[in-house]
Amino acid sequence: MNNTITIAKQQLTAAEGLTGIDQLFAIIALGQFLLGRGFIVLSDVQAHGALDDQGVLDAAKAHDAEAAEAWKALSNG
Amino acid sequence: MKIYKQLLRGACLGVITFALLVTSACWGGASASPSHKLISQLDNNAIAAREAQLTLKELVDLKLFAQESAQALGGKVEGFRAANRQLIDFADSPEFKSVGPNGERVITFTVAGKIKAEQLAEILKTTAQAVLASKDLFPNISDAARAKWTALIQAVDQTAKLAIQLINQLKTKPNTPTAFVIAPADIELLNHAKEAFVE
Numbered sequence: 001m002n003n004t005i006t007i008a009k010q011q012l013t014a015a016e017g018l019t020g021i022d023q024l025f026a027i028i029a030l031g032q033f034l035l036g037r038g039f040i041v042l043s044d045v046q047a048h049g050a051l052d053d054q055g056v057l058d059a060a061k062a063h064d065a066e067a068a069e070a071w072k073a074l075s076n077g
Numbered sequence: 078m079k080i081y082k083q084l085l086r087g088a089c090l091g092v093i094t095f096a097l098l099v100t101s102a103c104w105g106g107a108s109a110s111p112s113h114k115l116i117s118q119l120d121n122n123a124i125a126a127r128e129a130q131l132t133l134k135e136l137v138d139l140k141l142f143a144q145e146s147a148q149a150l151g152g153k154v155e156g157f158r159a160a161n162r163q164l165i166d167f168a169d170s171p172e173f174k175s176v177g178p179n180g181e182r183v184i185t186f187t188v189a190g191k192i193k194a195e196q197l198a199e200i201l202k203t204t205a206q207a208v209l210a211s212k213d214l215f216p217n218i219s220d221a222a223r224a225k226w227t228a229l230i231q232a233v234d235q236t237a238k239l240a241i242q243l244i245n246q247l248k249t250k251p252n253t254p255t256a257f258v259i260a261p262a263d264i265e266l267l268n269h270a271k272e273a274f275v276e
Contacts, residue, residue: 033135037128044124048117057169060120063127064162070130071155074137075148
């Protein structure tokens with residue numbers, strides 16, 4: 001629990017730069033995003049059990065392409 | 078309002094930590110075959126890279142993280158992703174998957190292919206270490222999760238050494254000096270070496 005609190009303080013120190021409702025909206029938006037991503041990650045990882053080797057390899061290629069796209073979006077600003 | 082804010086902060090960080098633990102701790106299930114665990118790990122690496130980049134982008138969009146810092150860290154994740162992609166392609170190559178008529182695994186590890194495997198293992202290890210060294214990238218990662226990643230890096234190194242030792246001990250196929258035929262019994266040894274990826 002102490003670790004979680006420390007983590008929370010470190011991770012969202014940047015949010016201190018915002019004020020009032022902007023700060024709250026930013027934290028809510030981030031929370032929604034991460035919650036959604038958490039479910040997607042769970043479902044992607046759980047899919048391993050149902051796929052054969054080739055299926056996992058194909059999934060890995062698809063996830064790799066998504067990672068490359070995400071990097072492209074980040075690097076282009 | 079202050080309590081709600083703290084709750085939201087805890088929820089955010091809980092999800093991040095959980096996602097990282099899932100992607101770093103799940104190697105494909107206890108009952109899965111070694112090869113399935115290996116490629117599941119490669120898929121987990123791709124998922125982890127995707128999530129890292131998406132989270133960085135979201136933090137920038139929300140003005141919670143500077144663009145320059147996010148791009149610098151994202152570049153390291155991209156290096157990790159590129160190395161992981163090479164291993165995915167290698168695992169999907171006919172050389173990796175070829176099976177002989179009597180059940181033996183015929184791995185046409187050419188000299189070039191052998192060097193490539195060694196280089197890829199080294200690239201993956203180096204880039205993973207660079208990502209891990211960036212404590213700013215995952216300030217929230219728990220010590221336990223960080224230890225698992227460190228163990229994985231050591232396992233990659235150990236597996237590469239074991240595989241190379243095995244390959245060096247195998248007899249070359251007549252008239253094909255650059256190919257190796259691995260008997261079923263030796264496949265077990267190779268699979269044992271691969272287990273280092275998942276333990």
